Amino acid sequence: MSVEQNIKNNSFLITGGAGFIGSNLVGYLLENGAKKVRVLDNLATGKLENIQEFKSNPRFEFLQGDISNLEDCKKACIGIDLVSHQAALGSVPRSINDPITTNVVNISGFLNMLVAVRDAGIKKMVYAASSSTYGDSPVLPKKEENIGMPLSPYAVTKYTNELYAHVFALNYGMDIIGLRYFNVFGPKQDPFGAYAAVIPLFMKAAINHVAPTINGKGLQSRDFTYVQNAVQANVKGLFSDCQGHEVVNVACAEQTDLNQLWDYIQEIAKIELAANHGPARVGDVEHSLADLTKAKSTIGYSPDIKIKEGLKLAYEFYKTN
Numbered sequence: 001m002s003v004e005q006n007i008k009n010n011s012f013l014i015t016g017g018a019g020f021i022g023s024n025l026v027g028y029l030l031e032n033g034a035k036k037v038r039v040l041d042n043l044a045t046g047k048l049e050n051i052q053e054f055k056s057n058p059r060f061e062f063l064q065g066d067i068s069n070l071e072d073c074k075k076a077c078i079g080i081d082l083v084s085h086q087a088a089l090g091s092v093p094r095s096i097n098d099p100i101t102t103n104v105v106n107i108s109g110f111l112n113m114l115v116a117v118r119d120a121g122i123k124k125m126v127y128a129a130s131s132s133t134y135g136d137s138p139v140l141p142k143k144e145e146n147i148g149m150p151l152s153p154y155a156v157t158k159y160t161n162e163l164y165a166h167v168f169a170l171n172y173g174m175d176i177i178g179l180r181y182f183n184v185f186g187p188k189q190d191p192f193g194a195y196a197a198v199i200p201l202f203m204k205a206a207i208n209h210v211a212p213t214i215n216g217k218g219l220q221s222r223d224f225t226y227v228q229n230a231v232q233a234n235v236k237g238l239f240s241d242c243q244g245h246e247v248v249n250v251a252c253a254e255q256t257d258l259n260q261l262w263d264y265i266q267e268i269a270k271i272e273l274a275a276n277h278g279p280a281r282v283g284d285v286e287h288s289l290a291d292l293t294k295a296k297s298t299i300g301y302s303p304d305i306k307i308k309e310g311l312k313l314a315y316e317f318y319k320t321n
């Protein structure tokens with residue numbers, strides 16, 4: 001059956017669907033005729049404006065609720081075929097400032113969702129894992145089986161998710177896929193607040209013609225991943241025939257340092273503006289680059305949109321939003 005036919009035949013629950021990645025996934029599923037798309041979100045970091053465009057669609061449903069409440073998770077799973085679990089508190093610095101709240105949402109909330117999915121007999125769940133799980137391992141490119149020690153409470157929570165998913169697959173016969181996202185960016189990613197990610201901050205700086213601040217020398221590198229690639233990984237993961245628990249990288253396999261990133265954005269915005277440099281951030285990994293061999297062989301993932309094209313699309317979004 002084609003992916004489009006599969007989407008039409010199924011009802012989806014997207015936790016964290018009012019957030020950046022979740023709302024992009026919701027949009028894709030609705031556009032492709034999903035039978036039903038339900039969002040469970042407590043709007044901790046997500047926004048109603050991210051899902052405003054779907055509100056009039058009869059196949060869309062918004063459930064305001066908290067994954068750290070098991071009853072909310074159970075209610076959200078009623079009548080659902082497939083689950084994409086995106087809800088979590090992101091950001092390494094947030095987890096360093098408030099490890100307890102990050103732990104409650106990202107670990108207890110994750111466990112609640114596993115129990116709710118298990119009890120509802122749902123066919124498959126994919127979830128947002130993270131490249132932060134590679135921790136202090138200096139090995140590049142990152143292969144799923146070689147991880148180091150975590151560098152932040154956030155990384156501990158994301159690795160713990162993988163361990164729980166593994167034992168739920170083992171003990172309850174569930175099929176679960178963890179998507180280790182590498183620095184996802186694109187439309188609807190929040191450019192505001194203390195925990196904003198680097199690309200939206202640089203985009204707003206370019207648009208407002210204000211020099212951005214780069215933490216440290218700017219030589220730290222990332223495998224920046226346009227959000228539609230993450231959407232593709234979710235859809236392919238949900239319809240793959242893999243059994244048990246698998247974890248795959250979701251990235252572009254392109255390494256870009258922060259100085260280069262600002263250069264690319266200046267080029268797109270047609271500006272010339274030197275960046276300021278501030279102190280390096282604690283808890284951050286120095287370099288990141290994914291190996292995509294397993295993602296390809298396990299779920300058929302390969303990135304459609306590379307960094308420069310993704311930056312152009314994101315810039316167009318921030319110019320008008």
Ligand SMILES: NC(=O)c1ccc[n+]([C@@H]2O[C@H](COP(=O)([O-])OP(=O)(O)OC[C@H]3O[C@@H](n4cnc5c(N)ncnc54)[C@H](O)[C@@H]3O)[C@@H](O)[C@H]2O)c1
Binds near residue numbers: 040085088181
């Ligand atoms: N953006 C990235 O680069 C990246 C990288 C690695 C992993 N991830 C993971 O991907 C997922 C989505 O991230 P995002 O960038 O879209 O972040 P986001 O903050 O935009 O989205 C997260 C969503 O989860 C919701 N949420 C938070 N706590 C909740 C709770 N207790 N109950 C219900 N909903 C809750 C938020 O309101 C928000 O809508 C997260 O699990 C994040 O850890 C993101």
